[in-house]
Amino acid sequence: MSVESVAFWGLAVVLVASSLAVVLTRNLFHSVLYLALSLTATAGVFLSLDAEFLAAIQLLLYAGGVVTIAVFAIVVTERLVGDRITQTSRQLFTGFILAGALLVALLVVFRRAPLTVPRPVVTGDLTRAIGESLLTSYVLSFELLGVLLLAGLLGALYFARPDD
Amino acid sequence: MTLQAYLTLAALLFCIGLFGVLTRRNTIGILLGIELMLNAVNINLVAFARCLGDVSGMVFTVFTICITVVEVALGLALVILIFRIRRTAVADHLDLLRG
Numbered sequence: 001m002s003v004e005s006v007a008f009w010g011l012a013v014v015l016v017a018s019s020l021a022v023v024l025t026r027n028l029f030h031s032v033l034y035l036a037l038s039l040t041a042t043a044g045v046f047l048s049l050d051a052e053f054l055a056a057i058q059l060l061l062y063a064g065g066v067v068t069i070a071v072f073a074i075v076v077t078e079r080l081v082g083d084r085i086t087q088t089s090r091q092l093f094t095g096f097i098l099a100g101a102l103l104v105a106l107l108v109v110f111r112r113a114p115l116t117v118p119r120p121v122v123t124g125d126l127t128r129a130i131g132e133s134l135l136t137s138y139v140l141s142f143e144l145l146g147v148l149l150l151a152g153l154l155g156a157l158y159f160a161r162p163d164d
Numbered sequence: 165m166t167l168q169a170y171l172t173l174a175a176l177l178f179c180i181g182l183f184g185v186l187t188r189r190n191t192i193g194i195l196l197g198i199e200l201m202l203n204a205v206n207i208n209l210v211a212f213a214r215c216l217g218d219v220s221g222m223v224f225t226v227f228t229i230c231i232t233v234v235e236v237a238l239g240l241a242l243v244i245l246i247f248r249i250r251r252t253a254v255a256d257h258l259d260l261l262r263g
Contacts, residue, residue, distance in 0.1 A: 008165045012173050019177050019200050023184030028192060035196050042203050049170070049214045054225055058206075061229055066199060066236050073192055073240040077253040088189055090256075095186035103179040107172065115168045120217040129219040130226065138223050145230055152234035159241040 007048055015041045026088075028078065032070045039063040053127040170211035177204035191243045191255050195236065202232045 018041065021034040039062045046055040089095075134142050177200060184197030206225050213221025247253050 005165055008169065012169075015173065016176055016180070019180045022196055022200060023180055023187070023193075028190060031193060031196055035199060038200065039203060042207060045170075045173075045207055046210055048165075049210050051210050051214065051222055051225075054206075054210060054222060054229075057226065057229055061233050062199075062203075065233050069237055069240050070192060070196065073243055076244050077192070077247040089187040090189055092187055095183045098186060099179040099183040102182060103175055106175040106179075110168055110171050110175070115166070115171065119167075119215050123217075126219065126222065130222050133219050133223050134226065137220075138227075141227060145227060148231065148234060152238055156237050156241045159238070159245045 004048065007044075011041050011044045011048065014038075015045070028074055029071070032067055032074065035070070036063050036067045039067070050122050050126060053130055167211055167215040170207060170215075174204040174207040174211070177201075177207070189254050189256055191246070191253050192240070194255060195239050195243070198239075199232070199236065202228065 015038055018034045018038040022031050022038060025031050025034065039058065043055040043058040043063065046052075046058055181197045181200030181202075181204060184200060185194050186197075188194045188197060206228055209221045209225045209228070213219060213225075243253060246258065250258065252258070
């Protein structure tokens with residue numbers, strides 16, 4: 001086995017195990033910590049796909065930002081220790097059947113589709129290509145993203161205003 | 165690794181996230197499940213972009229990551245707001261519109 005496939009399988013095991021822990025563990029705070037592990041492993045998957053820039057964004061925004069916000073929300077809505085932080089799940093059987101059916105359907109599609117294309121070698125700097133693409137073909141979407149961030153910021157401020 | 169391996173991994177993660185969204189009762193737990201699903205989509209986008217030699221998929225990943233962060237920030241702001249009004253973070257307790 002090559003180094004690449006060893007890295008992929010290691011990352012895949014960590015990803016699946018930590019994602020299962022996110023949806024199955026009873027402690028909500030542990031759930032968020034497992035999510036952080038899962039998002040970090042995803043950054044590893046991006047690295048194995050030669051997307052260093054996306055791996056950095058993933059670590060900064062997701063593993064840094066999202067996890068911090070989620071922990072903050074838990075601290076506000078639950079007590080961090082004690083029995084209120086435990087959460088229960090419902091309709092485990094229905095959820096399992098639905099998710100399993102979707103997984104089987106997807107795998108059947110993957111088996112039928114001709115997806116065994118060989119991976120092309122990287123030509124040039126991918127980060128540079130992303131940057132050039134962002135500011136040429138996708139410049140309108142890029143600007144709209146800035147507007148969305150501003151709207152989100154104002155919305156969150158509006159939600160968080162003190163009671164008057 | 166082949167494209168198929170990455171797609172299978174992402175499908176597995178997506179279904180785990182869907183299971184979490186369907187079964188969790190706490191609103192924060194549901195949001196974490198949505199995070200897992202979006203994460204799986206990102207893996208798919210990057211894998212396709214890399215294997216087809218087209219950088220557009222990676223640009224889309226930049227967009228989805230940014231939009232997801234906004235979504236989480238606003239979603240959790242809503243959770244905190246609902247908690248301040250109703251003193252609960254469990255989705256089943258939010259039945260104001262039930263007839």
